[in-house]
Amino acid sequence: MLNELLNPALFRHDTTFDDLYPEHIQEMSQMHWTPVGIAKKAGDFLAIPHARVLDIGSGVGKFCITAGFFHPETTFCGIEQREELYTFAEITKAEMELPNVRFIHGNLTELEFKDYDHFYFYNSFYENIEPDSRIDYSIRTSFELYDRYSRFVYQMLEEKPPETRLVTFHAPDAQIPPGYQLVNNSYNRVLKMWIKQ
Ligand SMILES: C[S@@+](CC[C@H](N)C(=O)[O-])C[C@H]1O[C@@H](n2cnc3c(N)ncnc32)[C@H](O)[C@@H]1O
Incomplete structure (x- = not known):
């Protein structure tokens, strides 16, 4: 059952959702946070009931909160290295009362990946190689750091069992191990859905 405290209209337009955050966070939305339509589509693909989905670099939580709202039987976790962004994600989640959404403050290299089943990845390391995209x-x-984090995620994905699902948004295919089969490709080929064979 969807969270009755929340109005689904909140997830219809990015501007409505982004109003939940302070102005300087709203201004970063177009470049750095997943649009609600994409988050919903990615969430639909990743939401296997009772599975745990990890957003690798969760920012202010837009993906986890949107996907978590529409899929209460799946747990959506995000890890975020920036304390400020993590704090805004926590505040927004608390306002919405979504028990299936969790945020962790830290670096993804410290995470126990065996605790997660499926993954969302919005090209999180790009600012390491493109100064204009710095948050x-x-x-x-x-x-x-770009190489280190990319290799870390590649290896983690490589070790996952068959049927592991992955959604990438604006991420290079070179970051995905060959065992993952592309099963859907949309939004001008920037949103990709993969399943490990
Ligand atoms: C492009 S933003 C995407 C945010 C969120 N996933 C979304 O879709 O709205 C990428 C985020 O990844 C975070 N990030 C990058 N490298 C990280 C790392 N090694 N550990 C944790 N977070 C990281 C950045 O701080 C940034 O907030």
Whole structure:
């Protein structure tokens, strides 16, 4: 059953949803946060009942909150390295009372990936190689970190069992191990859905 405290209209337009956040976070939305329509579509694909889905680099929580609202039987977790973004995700989640949504503050390299079944990835490391896409200056960025994080996620995905689902948004295919089969490709080929064989 959908959360009765919430109006589904909140998830119809990005501007309505983004109003939940302070202005400087709203201004970053177009470039850095998943649009609600994409989050809903990605969530529909990843929401296997009772599974745990991880958003790798969850920002202010837009993907997890949207997907979690429409799929109360699936747990959506996000890990975010920036404390400020993590805090806004937690505040918004608390306002909405979504018990199936969780956020962790930390670096994804510290995470136990065996605790998660399926994954969402919005090209989270790009700011390490493209200075114009920097979110802020609260963390260090470098080419070396881009490689390190990309290799980490690649290896983690490689170790996952068959039937593992993955959605990538604006992410290069080179970051996906060959065992993952592309099963859907939309929004001008920037939204991709994969299943491990
Ligand atoms: C493009 S944003 C996407 C945010 C969110 N997934 C969404 O779709 O709205 C990528 C986020 O990943 C975070 N991130 C990048 N590298 C990370 C790492 N190594 N550990 C945790 N978070 C990371 C960034 O701080 C940023 O907030």
